[in-house]
Structure formats: structure tokens, C-alpha cells
Amino acid sequence: MAFNVKINGKQHSVDVDEDTPLLWVLRDVLGLTGTKFGCGMALCGACTVHVDGVATRSCVTPVNALQGSEVTTIEAVGKTVAGARVQKAWLDHEVVQCGYCQSGQIMSAAALLASTPKPTDADIDGAMSGNVCRCGTYGRIREAIKQAAQSGSKGG
Numbered sequence: 001m002a003f004n005v006k007i008n009g010k011q012h013s014v015d016v017d018e019d020t021p022l023l024w025v026l027r028d029v030l031g032l033t034g035t036k037f038g039c040g041m042a043l044c045g046a047c048t049v050h051v052d053g054v055a056t057r058s059c060v061t062p063v064n065a066l067q068g069s070e071v072t073t074i075e076a077v078g079k080t081v082a083g084a085r086v087q088k089a090w091l092d093h094e095v096v097q098c099g100y101c102q103s104g105q106i107m108s109a110a111a112l113l114a115s116t117p118k119p120t121d122a123d124i125d126g127a128m129s130g131n132v133c134r135c136g137t138y139g140r141i142r143e144a145i146k147q148a149a150q151s152g153s154k155g156g
Contacts, residue, residue, distance in 0.1 A: 001018055003016065003067070006070050007071045008072060008076035012030060014030070016029060016063055019063075020062065020063050022056075025063050032073050032075055035074060035104075036100060037059065038132070040059050042057035044131070048104035048108050049073050050072040050110070051071055052069050074106060074107060082152070085151050086109045086110045086113065089147040089148040093140045101131060101133045117153065118149055124146075128145075
């Protein structure tokens, strides 16, 4: 069955079953491999994308639920104000170790800052709680999010 989905500002027609997870549409059909498969049960956050600006686990989001929605992946999040700030802060704080979880981490952080420009520690904890980092870079992630928020409040 053909579905029209808007991903990273471009309309795509994909011929897949209606219950095909967005993750597999992104990776296998469209070749956007920045979004990672982690657990397949929405528990680890590696597959996080934005659907209409909301951090969403693509491994459990069926393609038929996306009609009329805008999907943003790690490949395009840097074109958003919050995404660009988060990516810069990630580099400044050398957050990445193995890197596997980082696309999901960045997507969750960017969604947080887009909706809550000056997050508290509790806001950060809530937004990031579903993202697992096996390397344990949580301290650097928190500092990077704080830097990204501060750069936004300074207009930079």
C-alpha cells in the first residue's frame, strides 16, 4: 500500500504495509540510516525522531499514523535552531563515545529545547529519561543541553 509521508521537508511516497514501523521506512526504504535500531520496543531511545516537533520512537510508530504529519530525522535536525544549538554543544562537551545512541539523544534534547527553551534539571531528566547510553555520558549530555539552552537565551 502506498503512503505519503513528509520527511525532512520532502514528500515521499512509500509502498509498504500499513503497520510498517517508521524506523524501517527511514532506514530500509529511504536510506536515512542516522536513526538507529536499538530495542524495537521504544525503551532505549536510539530510534527517536520528531513527529510534528515531538520526540517520537520510530520503532513503534506505524507509517499509517503519519498521514499529514511532518517527520524530522537526525539528518535534518541541525537545520532547526534548537537542533543546531544541541549539535554544537554536543561537540563542545565531547559527548559522544561509541556514538550509537547519540542521534536519539540529540533528537530528544532538541525537542526539549524547542518546547522548553530554559529547562530545569527536572525538565532535562524527564525529556531524556527514555534515552539509554551504554557508555554513560549522561553528565556530559546534561551539560551540553544546559549550554545549548544558555546559547539560546543569549540569542546565539
